[in-house]
Amino acid sequence: MSRHLRAMFALALVCLAVIGPWLAPHSIEQPVSIPYATPGRGAWLGTDQLGRDVLSRVLAGGRELTATSVLIALLVTTAAALLGALSALQPTFGRVLEGACDVVMLLPAVLGILLIALSWPGGGRWAIITAAMVLGVPYTVRLTTAAAAPIAESGYVEAAIAGGERLWYLMLREVLPNMRATVLALFGLRFVTAVHLVATAAFLQVGPQPPAADWALMIRENSAGIMLNPWAVLVPSLAIGLVALSVTLAAEAATPRGGRVAVPRL
Numbered sequence: 001m002s003r004h005l006r007a008m009f010a011l012a013l014v015c016l017a018v019i020g021p022w023l024a025p026h027s028i029e030q031p032v033s034i035p036y037a038t039p040g041r042g043a044w045l046g047t048d049q050l051g052r053d054v055l056s057r058v059l060a061g062g063r064e065l066t067a068t069s070v071l072i073a074l075l076v077t078t079a080a081a082l083l084g085a086l087s088a089l090q091p092t093f094g095r096v097l098e099g100a101c102d103v104v105m106l107l108p109a110v111l112g113i114l115l116i117a118l119s120w121p122g123g124g125r126w127a128i129i130t131a132a133m134v135l136g137v138p139y140t141v142r143l144t145t146a147a148a149a150p151i152a153e154s155g156y157v158e159a160a161i162a163g164g165e166r167l168w169y170l171m172l173r174e175v176l177p178n179m180r181a182t183v184l185a186l187f188g189l190r191f192v193t194a195v196h197l198v199a200t201a202a203f204l205q206v207g208p209q210p211p212a213a214d215w216a217l218m219i220r221e222n223s224a225g226i227m228l229n230p231w232a233v234l235v236p237s238l239a240i241g242l243v244a245l246s247v248t249l250a251a252e253a254a255t256p257r258g259g260r261v262a263v264p265r266l
Contacts, residue, residue: 017062084144188251
């Protein structure tokens with residue numbers, strides 16, 4: 001699959017997840033048949049444990065998961081890129097940050113989700129986003145620091161330092177533009193991780209709550225009836241995998257060929 005086709009495929013899936021609730025043929029809360037009914041004319045993917053249309057709930061269940069995962073990937077990647085550039089330019093700060101990251105990385109992901117989400121007032125989406133940032137930045141900043149280190153030691157950065165340029169200028173103008181290949185690749189990886197984390201939170205019921213339509217929540221709710229109507233579990237599982245894979249492929253397609261490229265100073 002070409003780079004353009006991968007990007008278009010990812011965009012189409014993300015757009016479908018966003019507009020899906022408007023395409024649902026039935027209400028996501030209204031029963032249309034008996035529980036775990038097999039696919040038929042009134043419900044093309046059958047029904048769930050309460051007799052609700054699986055197709056309608058699948059179409060409506062991807063918007064929040066996709067939007068939350070994109071936001072998490074953007075926040076984690078941006079924070080890690082800035083911290084990585086700063087660590088490469090300020091080695092003392094980098095050593096302190098590395099020690100702090102080592103401590104946070106000892107926390108198991110599921111335990112971290114539970115600790116933050118359950119202690120957050122009201123829980124919900126922002127608790128999951130906060131947990132994802134706390135758990136994701138320490139891993140990502142290690143990679144961005146390693147990518148920024150050789151850039152910080154390059155001749156054009158040393159020339160800018162000798163010219164008296166400020167730290168923020170060095171970060172934003174000299175280091176970060178030359179990390180764009182790494183940052184794009186990391187965004188794709190962080191999106192996959194974010195999808196996994198958001199889905200895990202929903203499966204643990206510390207995110208969306210019933211009767212909300214959410215792909216991960218659908219898997220949890222309908223797992224008991226997988227032998228009666230497997231589509232109620234298989235389709236949302238496939239949807240999660242396809243969205244995660246497509247965005248990763250799109251980020252890879254958008255990554256510049258040849259890795260790091262020096263940006264001339266104006």
